Amino acid sequence: xxxxxxxxxxxxxxNDTYKHLIVDAAHGAARAAPGQFFHLLCxxxxxxxPFFRRPMSVYRIDKAQGRLEFLYKIVGRGTTTLATxxxxxxxxxxxxxxxxxxxxxxxxxxxxxxxxxxLATxxxVAESAGRLGIRTTAILSARSPEHVMSADYLRSVGAxxxxxxxxxxxxxxxxxxxxxxxxxxxxxxxxxxxxGSNRLLRLLQRxxxxxxxxxxxxxxxxxxxxxxxxxACVGSFRNDEGGTxxxxxxxDGPVFDLQEAIAWST
Amino acid sequence: MVDMSVRIGGVALxxxxxxxxxTMAEGLARVMDLNRIGAIVTKTVTPDRREGCPPPRMxxxxxxxxxxxxxxxxxxxxxxxxxxxxxxxxxxxxxCSVSAPTVDAFGAITAKLSAPGVAVIEANISCPNLESxxxxxxxxxxxxxxxxxxxxxxxDRPVWAKLTPNVTDIAAVAQxxxxxxxxxxxxxxxxxxxxxxxENFQPALGNITGGMxxxxxxxxxxxxAWQVARAVKIPVIGSGGIATARDALEYLMVGCAxxxxxxxxxxxxxxxxxxxxxxxxxxRRKGVARVRDLTGAMRPRHGLREGQAA
Ligand SMILES: Cc1cc2nc3c(=O)[nH]c(=O)nc-3n(C[C@H](O)[C@H](O)[C@H](O)COP(=O)(O)OP(=O)(O)OC[C@H]3O[C@@H](n4cnc5c(N)ncnc54)[C@H](O)[C@@H]3O)c2cc1C
Ligand SMILES: Cc1cc2nc3c(=O)[nH]c(=O)nc-3n(C[C@H](O)[C@H](O)[C@H](O)COP(=O)(O)O)c2cc1C
Numbered sequence: 001x002x003x004x005x006x007x008x009x010x011x012x013x014x015n016d017t018y019k020h021l022i023v024d025a026a027h028g029a030a031r032a033a034p035g036q037f038f039h040l041l042c043x044x045x046x047x048x049x050p051f052f053r054r055p056m057s058v059y060r061i062d063k064a065q066g067r068l069e070f071l072y073k074i075v076g077r078g079t080t081t082l083a084t085x086x087x088x089x090x091x092x093x094x095x096x097x098x099x100x101x102x103x104x105x106x107x108x109x110x111x112x113x114x115x116x117x118x119l120a121t122x123x124x125v126a127e128s129a130g131r132l133g134i135r136t137t138a139i140l141s142a143r144s145p146e147h148v149m150s151a152d153y154l155r156s157v158g159a160x161x162x163x164x165x166x167x168x169x170x171x172x173x174x175x176x177x178x179x180x181x182x183x184x185x186x187x188x189x190x191x192x193x194x195x196g197s198n199r200l201l202r203l204l205q206r207x208x209x210x211x212x213x214x215x216x217x218x219x220x221x222x223x224x225x226x227x228x229x230x231x232a233c234v235g236s237f238r239n240d241e242g243g244t245x246x247x248x249x250x251x252d253g254p255v256f257d258l259q260e261a262i263a264w265s266t
Numbered sequence: 267m268v269d270m271s272v273r274i275g276g277v278a279l280x281x282x283x284x285x286x287x288x289t290m291a292e293g294l295a296r297v298m299d300l301n302r303i304g305a306i307v308t309k310t311v312t313p314d315r316r317e318g319c320p321p322p323r324m325x326x327x328x329x330x331x332x333x334x335x336x337x338x339x340x341x342x343x344x345x346x347x348x349x350x351x352x353x354x355x356x357x358x359x360x361x362c363s364v365s366a367p368t369v370d371a372f373g374a375i376t377a378k379l380s381a382p383g384v385a386v387i388e389a390n391i392s393c394p395n396l397e398s399x400x401x402x403x404x405x406x407x408x409x410x411x412x413x414x415x416x417x418x419x420x421x422d423r424p425v426w427a428k429l430t431p432n433v434t435d436i437a438a439v440a441q442x443x444x445x446x447x448x449x450x451x452x453x454x455x456x457x458x459x460x461x462x463x464x465e466n467f468q469p470a471l472g473n474i475t476g477g478m479x480x481x482x483x484x485x486x487x488x489x490x491a492w493q494v495a496r497a498v499k500i501p502v503i504g505s506g507g508i509a510t511a512r513d514a515l516e517y518l519m520v521g522c523a524x525x526x527x528x529x530x531x532x533x534x535x536x537x538x539x540x541x542x543x544x545x546x547x548x549x550r551r552k553g554v555a556r557v558r559d560l561t562g563a564m565r566p567r568h569g570l571r572e573g574q575a576a
Contacts, residue, residue, distance in 0.1 A: 002297065052533060053533065222324065225533075227535060230289065230532050231338055
């Protein structure tokens with residue numbers, strides 16, 4: 001794990017709110033695993049002066065070409081300045097950091113349910129599962145069809161893709177629940193993976209408990225160091241003693257056991 | 267060859283650069299060789315187990331941050347069993363930071379943590395987030411002295427006193443802990459601050475108040491370090507807004523014998539290595555043979571008395 005200066009190869013809009021960033025990062029790409037993240041030093045531009053780095057999950061890891069890809073939503077100071085990077089510019093990346101997904105080869109059919117920035121985090125899970133010969137179905141939830149970003153990529157790595165959107169009225173909890181139940185009951189779904197929505201987290205926790213199916217969730221929390229040192233990014237998690245305790249998202253996660261996680265807000 | 271070694275209150279350090287307590291953890295060893303820094307300083311340990319402050323725990327500014335972490339602590343037994351072993355393979359002296367709610371408890375935890383592998387005990391009498399309205403022993407010279415006296419009676423290790431900047435006369439506190447037997451003083455912890463999330467009409471931090479740290483604090487804490495260095499004979503360790511070698515040199519020149527790097531470790535995990543290399547390069551450029559010759563090397567400006575407004 002190290003801090004490295006990478007060259008930006010590509011940083012373009014994929015729709016009105018998300019950009020796709022590709023950097024040349026042989027060192028990071030060789031080591032990164034699905035669910036891990038890099039801590040990016042966003043440039044300081046005028047009034048936008050992000051002090052700390054900003055965490056971004058790896059969206060794609062191209063070990064062969066030594067490239068890292070990120071898919072990010074522009075929400076505030078850091079992502080605004082990140083969006084100004086042009087091919088040829090340098091970006092300081094620190095990582096890979098955190099604990100990624102643990103995809104045991106004994107799984108048969110992973111059901112992944114993602115929304116928003118969660119699409120970026122879960123994309124490499126499908127790719128890894130494909131290499132391990134594990135079937136993956138990805139339920140991608142988004143505001144509208146143009147915000148369903150990684151469908152083609154997921155299909156190209158062998159995942160079956162189900163897109164559900166608010167604008168088409170297919171993304172409500174009841175509809176997603178029917179999909180997931182059917183994947184478990186008829187298609188042998190035996191592991192849940194999720195990111196990006198508290199509503200979907202609660203749904204999978206309920207279904208996981210009901211069917212006795214395990215799973216993992218990638219959590220997010222604003223971060224200071226990203227390396228387990230500052231304890232700024234803690235959230236509450238269920239502990240062994242039947243209570244809850246704070247754990248560091250950057251160090252103990254960002255990927256946690258599905259049932260240990262607690263949806264932090266609505 | 268520049269002699270980078272320093273002696274701080276009874277321990278020899280290979281160079282004058284170490285982390286501030288609570289700004290490094292095991293993760294740092296994955297990023298750099300801990301044998302290169304002057305000392306390892308671990309996060310403050312308290313006698314009881316605590317969870318720390320409720321999130322949100324941080325607010326950032328252009329040149330610093332406001333954090334309210336509290337002291338998440340698993341207690342001294344856990345520290346000895348789980349934290350110390352991580353650092354056993356390094357030959358760098360380990361400074362164990364402790365805090366406690368009473369003088370007695372300060373004594374007890376100091377005795378307990380004077381374990382093999384611990385070279386120094388640093389007294390965190392300054393942490394502003396101890397869930398007691400931001401008040402701390404360090405705000406009162408008498409209370410600070412009582413803590414240090416009890417700690418000195420409870421251990422054969424050197425005791426460093428880490429001061430709080432949330433006082434009007436920091437030199438008085440420094441003198442009190444020196445008289446009580448402290449082997450060095452660290453100046454200083456975070457400055458109490460707060461922020462409001464105006465959109466939601468609520469405090470930005472779960473704990474309401476937090477510690478302001480980072481570069482924006484440097485002029486203020488540097489001034490305090492200068493005042494403390496003039497008031498005591500024991501070594502002073504500067505801690506406040508050090509991000510570069512130049513920043514560290516300021517502290518050395520106003521009278522510090524060593525420095526602690528804090529918040530900057532969060533942005534550049536290898537910041538301490540750059541500070542060490544930069545100090546060494548400066549010494550070579552200026553023909554300074556020993557880094558300890560930089561301590562107090564600031565010369566008065568011609569024609570002005572010290573402290574006189576220009
Ligand atoms: C492990 C991890 C992986 C992530 N991966 C991705 C990703 O692949 N793609 C992506 O678009 N985003 C991802 N995020 C979220 C991303 O880090 C934040 O959106 C980003 O830090 C916001 O920075 P900003 O300066 O633009 O916004 P700020 O100006 O700092 O804040 C804008 C808003 O975003 C919230 N926010 C700030 N930081 C975070 C954070 N770290 N997590 C959640 N909310 C935050 C703030 O509370 C505020 O409401 C990830 C977060 C984590 C912790
Ligand atoms: C997140 C965080 C946690 C800290 N925890 C402790 C602590 O446990 N004990 C302590 O004595 N000081 C603690 N400090 C204070 C630092 O050690 C240091 O004195 C302070 O941050 C000033 O230095 P800086 O401006 O370089 O950060 C903490 C500071 C930060 C930012």
